[in-house]
Amino acid sequence: MKSERIAVLMAKKASRSASQEELEELEQLLTADPGAAFTASIIDRMGNNAAGQMEFAEQGWEKIVPRLSAAPVTAMRIKRGWWAAAAAVVGLTATGIGWQWWRHQHLAIASRQEITAPLGQTMKALLPDGTTVWLNAGSKLSYDQRFNNSRRDIQVSGEIFLDVIKNDARPFVVHTRKLDVHVLGTSFNIKAYDDDNRSEVAVVGGKVQVIMHNSLEKKVILLPHEKLILSTIGKTDSLSLVNFPEANGKDSLVAETAWREQKLVFKNETFESVARKMERQFNVSISFEDESLKKEILSGVFEKEGIVKALKLLQMTTPFHFRIQQRQVYISK
Amino acid sequence: MHVTMEELLYRIQFHDDQLAFKALYQQQVFRLYQFAFAFVKQRQPAEEIVNDVFVKLWQKRHQLDKIGQIRVYLYVAVKNAALNQLRRPAIFTETDLDSLHVQHFRLEPDTEQLLLTHELQQAIASAVEQLPPKCKMIFKLVKQDELSYKEVAGILGISPKTVDAQLAIAMKKLAARLQCFAPVPALPDAGEKND
Known part of the structure; x- marks a missing residue:
């Protein structure tokens, strides 16, 4: 029968x-x-009544917010119960140990370990x-108790260099805002500052293996001396793969790794991008009073210089003026 | 909300981002509340069930990536909590006045385009309410909550074929109930059509 x-078909359309043929x-x-x-047109148009939903959600949210900051209830209760019984028997001396133990357990459950390199x-x-990590100025790394389980996940914002201890059974994954890097036993550099529209992964x-959040199906494998750059302009991401030179022995004047020795290396970069690096390195804020200077192309190496000396070095190749007020640097023509 | 579900979950898991969690809550809470209400038939317990599920989800946020389909997970968690609640001896013996408000959450057709009469709106609401329970729940999950047949199958623990079969029953029953509202051809000589 037709109505059957x-x-x-209406059911299939709804779900x-x-x-296409059935439609x-x-x-x-x-x-x-x-x-x-x-x-059919009535049934098609039936939908959710949106009126009042937002208000409902707001009221509910107010109720649960205070509960979100509390630690997981069940785990705490069990431990507290055990602890209370133990303390009663063992007495005061044990209190300190018990407390430490409890605190350790508690922290392991609830908190993330965080390593932060301050600006400058x-x-x-x-x-x-056993993995070694270098953090560049203004970078943050965090991980939680899962780090020691089957996977080694770390969350990174900023620039880090990693020398990862190989362990095939426990994959090492670095998560940044825009991309994830799956490490297959290696040393490499990641640059992914939250305020930069550019993320870089360079393998030494x-x-x-790099996975982009915006296109999860796109996986890129990087080999030594390969660098992946993800730049975001507006809402579009663009990818490029470049080679970067090998460091010559001790004289590692490669931007990807030199920062570890407090060196600031840049090659054919815009003044704007160099200024951003300098801001992190010297913990200053740099503003351009003349827009055209931002586009000047610079190359150079700084080694543990102060901000004044660094700027004076730059002045040797590019004419500009600067003045410094506390931690604010003004660049003008 | 222009942020994808994946992005929200990522921010919750790795940035402990409470704003992202709030966005997820706002997207899902009302639907889940309606779903819980379908089981427990009382406003306050339904609200509590849903809020408990969200609090637990927040506590487990660092394992979010182990949850396959978050929407299915939320509905199943709500369903299990609701069924557990029903198994317990009833605490609310007096009539829950709030249950009268359930009419607010009925399906609303797009009134502007159809110029529905009040009468027709009532008929739609009552037609949906009169569907057999399982049929009604599946219909609401699909139409109201915009879940796919696969998600509904996962939530209710039935096969996708059963979902489609139940939906077809719903469509047939609704069509039969609403047919009498179909506009009659204006000309007097238009013959009655027998189907």
């Missing part, structure tokens, strides 16, 4: 399981039957698995 068929068939059946077309400083740290040794 219409019902079946988004209808094929066309439904269309034809409905054209031939105005009565069925009328009821680079840092070197050792992760629990080994192999990594």
Whole structure:
């Protein structure tokens, strides 16, 4: 019967399981039957009544917000119960130990470990698995208790260099705002400052796999001396793959790794981009009073110079003036 | 909301982003509340069930990537909590006045385009309410909550074929109930059509 068929096709259309042919068939059946077309159009247009939903959500949210900052209830309760019993028996001396133990357990559940390099400083740290990490100025790295389980996940904002201890059973994954890097035993550099519209991954040794958040199906494998650059202009991302030179022995004047030795290296970069690096390196804020200077192309190496000396070095190749007020640097023509 | 679900989940898991969590809550809470209400038939317990599910989700946020389909997960969590609640001895013995408000959450057709009469709106609401329970729930999940047949199958623990079959029953019943509202041809000589 036709009405049976219409019902079946309407059902498929509603649950988004209808094929193109089935949709066309439904269309034809409905054209031939105005009565069925009328009821179909009513059913088609039924949707959620949005009125009042936002208010409902707001009120509910107010109720749950205070509960979100509390630690997981079940885990705490069990531990507190155990602790209370133990303390009663062992007495005061044990209190300190018990407290430490409880605190350690508690922290392991609830908190993330965070390593931050303040502006104007680079840092070197050792992760629990023996992996060495260098953080460039103004960078942040965090991980939680899962780090020691089956996977090693870290969250990064800023620029870091990693020397990862190889362990095939426990993949090492670096998450940044725009991309993830799956490490396959290696040393490499990641630059992904939240306020930059550019993310970079550069491999020194080994192999990594990069996954872009915006197109998860796109996976890029990087080999030594390969660098992936993800630039975002407006809403579009563009990818490019470039080679970068090998560091010559101790004289590692490669921008990707030199920052670890407090060196600031730049090659054919715009003044604007160099200024951004300098802001992090020297913990200053740099503003251009003349827009055209931003586009000047600069190359150079700074080694542990102060901001004044660095700017004076730049003046040797590019004519500009600067003045410094506290931590604010003004660049003008 | 221009942020994708993936982006929201990522921010919640790795940035502990409460604003992202709030966005997820706002997107889903009302639907889940309606779903919970369908089981427990009382406003306050339904609200509590849904809020508990969200609080637990926040506590487990660092394992979010282990959850396959977040929407299915939320509905299933609400369903399980609601069924557990029903198994417990009833705490609310007096009639829950709030349950009268359920009419607010009926399906609303797009009134402007159809110029529906009040009578027809009532008929639509009551036609949906009169569907057999399972049929009604599936119809609401698909039409109201915009879930796919696969998601509905996952939530209710039935096969996708059953979802489509139940939906077809709903469509047939609704069509039968609403047919009498179809505009009659204006000309007097237009014959009655027998289907």
